[in-house]
Amino acid sequence: MTCSVTGGTGLPDVGNCGQRFEARQGMNAPTNTSTDAALIRRTLAEIAPLADKVTSYFYALLFIGDPELRTLFPAAMDAQRDRLLKALLTAAEHLENTATLTEYLRQLGRGHRKYGTRPEHYPAVGEALIGALVRYAEKTWDEATQAAWVRAYTTMSQIMIDAADEDELRQPAWWYAEVVSHDLRTPDVAVVTLRPDQPYPFLAGQYTTLETPWWPRIWRHYSLASAPRSDGLLSLHVKAVPAGWVSGALVHRARPGDTLRLGPPAGSMVVDHTTDDGLLCLGGGTGIAPIKALVEDVARYGERRPVEVFYGARSNHDLYDIDTLLRMQQAHSWLSVRPVVSEGPGRLGGRLPEAVREYGPWTSYDAYVSGPPGMIRSGVTTLRDIGIPSDRIRHDSVEELVAAND
Numbered sequence: 001m002t003c004s005v006t007g008g009t010g011l012p013d014v015g016n017c018g019q020r021f022e023a024r025q026g027m028n029a030p031t032n033t034s035t036d037a038a039l040i041r042r043t044l045a046e047i048a049p050l051a052d053k054v055t056s057y058f059y060a061l062l063f064i065g066d067p068e069l070r071t072l073f074p075a076a077m078d079a080q081r082d083r084l085l086k087a088l089l090t091a092a093e094h095l096e097n098t099a100t101l102t103e104y105l106r107q108l109g110r111g112h113r114k115y116g117t118r119p120e121h122y123p124a125v126g127e128a129l130i131g132a133l134v135r136y137a138e139k140t141w142d143e144a145t146q147a148a149w150v151r152a153y154t155t156m157s158q159i160m161i162d163a164a165d166e167d168e169l170r171q172p173a174w175w176y177a178e179v180v181s182h183d184l185r186t187p188d189v190a191v192v193t194l195r196p197d198q199p200y201p202f203l204a205g206q207y208t209t210l211e212t213p214w215w216p217r218i219w220r221h222y223s224l225a226s227a228p229r230s231d232g233l234l235s236l237h238v239k240a241v242p243a244g245w246v247s248g249a250l251v252h253r254a255r256p257g258d259t260l261r262l263g264p265p266a267g268s269m270v271v272d273h274t275t276d277d278g279l280l281c282l283g284g285g286t287g288i289a290p291i292k293a294l295v296e297d298v299a300r301y302g303e304r305r306p307v308e309v310f311y312g313a314r315s316n317h318d319l320y321d322i323d324t325l326l327r328m329q330q331a332h333s334w335l336s337v338r339p340v341v342s343e344g345p346g347r348l349g350g351r352l353p354e355a356v357r358e359y360g361p362w363t364s365y366d367a368y369v370s371g372p373p374g375m376i377r378s379g380v381t382t383l384r385d386i387g388i389p390s391d392r393i394r395h396d397s398v399e400e401l402v403a404a405n406d
């Protein structure tokens, strides 16, 4: 397939390919999802080795096509510039997994409200997406492939638009939150307590998205470190990582009185209160934050389910929240807390997942894993190995964590 090329920019004008996106078009067009999915996978396979080029070209098309959209993105795009395209490609890859895809897109749509995304922006994104694919999937691109992508994008964007519309009736696009306390626990870990300007509805174990005044439009994920509290305060555990703009500012610059912005809560690492199975929790480093929230949640429900927490850190010194957890253990007979230190002497040595193997059996437990991406990956592998089925292992998306890790 050939597309006309606009004179000035040298970029293909996908509008002349006969496929312009209208926000609400195409929903009722006849589709064959598995044929579309096969065509889409073929495109993805072709562009995979060219990801960087596709990304740069996609954003060039987007911002040239609609310069107003540039203001919705951070001034410096390096850190997160490929997140939008990546999310769209991930979604397209899972076209056949309807329930998971719909939930993913609904969350994406809700989450985009805080960026100021409006329904009329979606066609421009769709055109840039197709424009980038036309150029870099040239070997496999044909009319059927283009029609499949247009159908997929139209359906996906409509799910996002509908979810954002529904969310608008329920809650604000963002919350302002004032820093009310800032407690530096180690030279690079701070516990930050926030007071949102309106009630912030979330479940223990979920995370928030946060923007600081120092890095406008750069949003990062942080797990909430407590179950919902009667005074409405929220707390976060933040580790300043090397070259981490947002985490560095939160640990070294934020002070009581500063105002941050929060996006809506998200994440499915929450307690299933319909069972009384035990909880096996692995929290590595600041990954202990949501685990603490889960323990508080179980305590609040007055349940007597066994909760076994393995709290991993590099050294004893890095176990910055161990006192809180040991106090909780003293207060609750159903709770057991085991610190695992990977460097130097500790009660349990080695890496977190291996330490869990020494105990058990865990086959009747639901598992919760939170921490660095490498720990989550090896934790999930170990837990499956020792007989916990995948659908009973909960953790946040490793891709999101990798993207958020600064």
Ligand SMILES: NC(=O)C1=CN([C@@H]2O[C@H](COP(=O)(O)OP(=O)(O)OC[C@H]3O[C@@H](n4cnc5c(N)ncnc54)[C@H](O)[C@@H]3O)[C@@H](O)[C@H]2O)C=CC1
Pocket: 207, 222, 223, 239, 283, 284, 285, 286, 287, 288, 289, 290, 311, 312, 313, 314, 318, 340, 341, 342, 350, 351, 352, 353, 369, 370, 371, 372, 373, 374, 375, 378, 379, 395, 396, 401, 404, 405
């Ligand atoms: N919901 C979540 O999953 C949350 C994740 N985090 C993430 O947790 C991380 C915390 O970082 P740090 O405190 O520097 O952790 P860290 O690097 O000090 O590691 C903490 C623990 O994880 C273990 N570990 C690290 N890499 C491992 C691997 N590849 N395999 C097995 N075990 C491994 C260590 O042995 C240690 O016990 C950050 O990446 C942050 O984004 C933080 C809060 C919530």
